[in-house]
Amino acid sequence: MPLSPGPFTGRTITSLAQDLREGRTTAVELVEQALAAIAERDPALGAFVTVDADGALAAARRADAELGTGTYRGPLHGVPVGVKDLFMVAGLPATMGSRHFAGYVADTDAESVTRLRRAGAVVVGKTTTHEFAYGPTGDRSANGASRNPWDPERMSGGSSGGSAAAVAAGLVPLALGTDTGGSVRIPAALCGIAGFKPGYGAISAEGVFPLARSFDHVGVLAGDEQDCLLAYRCLASAQLREDAGPARVAWLDPSELFDGDPRVVDAVRAVAESRLARSGLEEVRLRAGLGEEFRETYTVIQSCEAAAVHVARMAQAPELFDPELLERLRTAAEIPGWRYVAAVAARSRLVEAAATLFERHDVLALPTVPITAPLLQQRETQVDGRTVAVRPALLSMTSLWNVLGLPALTVPAGTVDGLPVGLQLVCRPGRELRLFEAAGMA
Amino acid sequence: MPLSPGPFTGRTITSLAQDLREGRTTAVELVEQALAAIAERDPALGAFVTVDADGALAAARRADAELGTGTYRGPLHGVPVGVKDLFMVAGLPATMGSRHFAGYVADTDAESVTRLRRAGAVVVGKTTTHEFAYGPTGDRSANGASRNPWDPERMSGGSSGGSAAAVAAGLVPLALGTDTGGSVRIPAALCGIAGFKPGYGAISAEGVFPLARSFDHVGVLAGDEQDCLLAYRCLASAQLREDAGPARVAWLDPSELFDGDPRVVDAVRAVAESRLARSGLEEVRLRAGLGEEFRETYTVIQSCEAAAVHVARMAQAPELFDPELLERLRTAAEIPGWRYVAAVAARSRLVEAAATLFERHDVLALPTVPITAPLLQQRETQVDGRTVAVRPALLSMTSLWNVLGLPALTVPAGTVDGLPVGLQLVCRPGRELRLFEAAGMA
Numbered sequence: 001m002p003l004s005p006g007p008f009t010g011r012t013i014t015s016l017a018q019d020l021r022e023g024r025t026t027a028v029e030l031v032e033q034a035l036a037a038i039a040e041r042d043p044a045l046g047a048f049v050t051v052d053a054d055g056a057l058a059a060a061r062r063a064d065a066e067l068g069t070g071t072y073r074g075p076l077h078g079v080p081v082g083v084k085d086l087f088m089v090a091g092l093p094a095t096m097g098s099r100h101f102a103g104y105v106a107d108t109d110a111e112s113v114t115r116l117r118r119a120g121a122v123v124v125g126k127t128t129t130h131e132f133a134y135g136p137t138g139d140r141s142a143n144g145a146s147r148n149p150w151d152p153e154r155m156s157g158g159s160s161g162g163s164a165a166a167v168a169a170g171l172v173p174l175a176l177g178t179d180t181g182g183s184v185r186i187p188a189a190l191c192g193i194a195g196f197k198p199g200y201g202a203i204s205a206e207g208v209f210p211l212a213r214s215f216d217h218v219g220v221l222a223g224d225e226q227d228c229l230l231a232y233r234c235l236a237s238a239q240l241r242e243d244a245g246p247a248r249v250a251w252l253d254p255s256e257l258f259d260g261d262p263r264v265v266d267a268v269r270a271v272a273e274s275r276l277a278r279s280g281l282e283e284v285r286l287r288a289g290l291g292e293e294f295r296e297t298y299t300v301i302q303s304c305e306a307a308a309v310h311v312a313r314m315a316q317a318p319e320l321f322d323p324e325l326l327e328r329l330r331t332a333a334e335i336p337g338w339r340y341v342a343a344v345a346a347r348s349r350l351v352e353a354a355a356t357l358f359e360r361h362d363v364l365a366l367p368t369v370p371i372t373a374p375l376l377q378q379r380e381t382q383v384d385g386r387t388v389a390v391r392p393a394l395l396s397m398t399s400l401w402n403v404l405g406l407p408a409l410t411v412p413a414g415t416v417d418g419l420p421v422g423l424q425l426v427c428r429p430g431r432e433l434r435l436f437e438a439a440g441m442a
Numbered sequence: 443m444p445l446s447p448g449p450f451t452g453r454t455i456t457s458l459a460q461d462l463r464e465g466r467t468t469a470v471e472l473v474e475q476a477l478a479a480i481a482e483r484d485p486a487l488g489a490f491v492t493v494d495a496d497g498a499l500a501a502a503r504r505a506d507a508e509l510g511t512g513t514y515r516g517p518l519h520g521v522p523v524g525v526k527d528l529f530m531v532a533g534l535p536a537t538m539g540s541r542h543f544a545g546y547v548a549d550t551d552a553e554s555v556t557r558l559r560r561a562g563a564v565v566v567g568k569t570t571t572h573e574f575a576y577g578p579t580g581d582r583s584a585n586g587a588s589r590n591p592w593d594p595e596r597m598s599g600g601s602s603g604g605s606a607a608a609v610a611a612g613l614v615p616l617a618l619g620t621d622t623g624g625s626v627r628i629p630a631a632l633c634g635i636a637g638f639k640p641g642y643g644a645i646s647a648e649g650v651f652p653l654a655r656s657f658d659h660v661g662v663l664a665g666d667e668q669d670c671l672l673a674y675r676c677l678a679s680a681q682l683r684e685d686a687g688p689a690r691v692a693w694l695d696p697s698e699l700f701d702g703d704p705r706v707v708d709a710v711r712a713v714a715e716s717r718l719a720r721s722g723l724e725e726v727r728l729r730a731g732l733g734e735e736f737r738e739t740y741t742v743i744q745s746c747e748a749a750a751v752h753v754a755r756m757a758q759a760p761e762l763f764d765p766e767l768l769e770r771l772r773t774a775a776e777i778p779g780w781r782y783v784a785a786v787a788a789r790s791r792l793v794e795a796a797a798t799l800f801e802r803h804d805v806l807a808l809p810t811v812p813i814t815a816p817l818l819q820q821r822e823t824q825v826d827g828r829t830v831a832v833r834p835a836l837l838s839m840t841s842l843w844n845v846l847g848l849p850a851l852t853v854p855a856g857t858v859d860g861l862p863v864g865l866q867l868v869c870r871p872g873r874e875l876r877l878f879e880a881a882g883m884a
Contacts (some may be wrong), residue, residue, distance in 0.1 A: 304779030308787075311780050333780050337746030338753050340779035345750075 260370020702812020
């Protein structure tokens, strides 16, 4: 369990919304609870880089005033949210976790932030991102690592590590994140909360600093999948499609993707079996070699696009990068263009190959991350007696869904060694309600 | 003038079609004329790599039989055509001008060849391509250089050099080519004929060996623009749009693109003035720096995509490449992926910037090539007292229209030093009829 509950631990957005509408609490009260909890607990967590007490209280007062005059904006009205420090929020610093943007203040809201505000949500602050969102560990940022509320010596995961830690610690009930290879789902799983990235482009990425444009998704982190859905309905550009009949769910054997911790895989599978199927889960498999094709395609496209974003900064002020990040970017900048061209072609073939996975099923279930949270700064870890590289392990079961642009949800699936593990559910674009339906099966 | 006229010199496809329909000639007679002329003249020109006498005569007999029974397929019915050796033609060798494909025989027709045959055209053979279409000079091919009929010591231009030489020498009235940076228009201009590449994708490239997929276009070469239009109508996937009112034509000052031979530029401009405008041509300019942006964007995207096509062959059998080509491919294979990503982004900006060129005009006029045909294998040439690199000069006014995917036509515009020069006309996609209308003004 997290070290201690926060003001929003165990409170769903639906229940907060009811309390707000029925006068049992106010938006100002919720913001004050969030601010007090952040002041008390965040020094040990590093979830927030910027807290906007004045702005949040002012927005909360407006939300309360509207509620008082009968203007109701929906279930996010008056609800405090955290926003990853990769999104532009007008008037607030946007550092991207980097010294390159020290002192930079955004002058407009990202499209997704505009939508949150329009829905009545109250932005309390910016959450820690791994530097430039380029890392799934969440422990390299100009403002320090975000830490796992279940054990602050362990990583939160990343890159939306601050958003995950803030929600997991109960400091806010909802946070925005981005997910290029798993950056919403990995920290959500490692911190024991729910995280959702929709299909590519389903939430606008306008006003969000890019990592790798082909794979960048905006997503949400919350205590459970229903809160993710509720937030997604406010953020999505398109209507969600309702499907008839029960969702057909299959277990995707993850062994082709990564040779992870068998205790994690077994624990997640047991939860999947008990939650999703009364009479056993059907199983589907990736053909041999597909895991490697996904990794190569992801790595090449992501690396070249990330290098293109940063190459001018690498030339002009390399010393402002974290050394690990700079080394990774330099390696990325050396990948030849023909490999990028080949990867883009491979991606089209992978999309076709993956379509067959959904021929007989609506939803695929697999672990989100096949290990538990490593220690901060740890780059190799022991799994089942083997030494395993942390970064590839963290990304191994999430990044392929970015290559395919498919909606993917992680929900808590118990613990291993007292640390949370996540069950990941994946569907085709437009069928997101299937995921939430499947996650809610019991 | 070409050294001597061939059987199709000065005969338009429209006149051939009339002669065929009215019984003044037969398809077999036309094929026999083509075959005899090829046998006599092609040893000095190198326009053809494969001549299919039996297949052509059989197809011509079928065409005559259909005409005899009143089946008329349209203006190409019974007309002999040459097909660049980059297109698959069922049963015929397809070498791509390379020793890598020595002995390779295609088993199906390219989509564009299917359309030509459906229109009744008779394929007489395959024409020389610069090796793998990777060069605008037309003088490096496993089967030898194609030569300029106006002076066989000079290059035809390329990469569709054989198609241009065959039409210019009157060996066939029509030929298929491909154009990735100017490979239809450059040899057409240097050989004194018409050449047309439509908008990107307007003619299917299915069954055509790729050079750089983002820029590869299928096009046609013929004696004049009306024959190009006639062939294009048979090959295009979509209906052509008719516009009302006269085409508004502007001269595009080419100085931002290349500092070419002023005598060529002046000659082309004089023809444009006299053909296109009774009261002076309006002039438009590219903003400073745009020429360099187009070159960088073209070079990076084309190089990376070409390297991706050939990288396996470069590793397995480098000795089968022409040495110049191998060196160019090796340089191309070293371009980093981030530059490709940046070039793809730059291309979108260039498309926007170029849209303003067409705000007040339907058609832009400029030289096709700002020099006359250099000697075979010449890689530097003297222009106006300066030493100029041949390849960049040849591509300088054509490749930007591949970056933009715009329709572009070249028509003969007289001679300089007894060598042909071409007037290039460019329009927006879907407005191709404007080009042909403008070219036909007098």
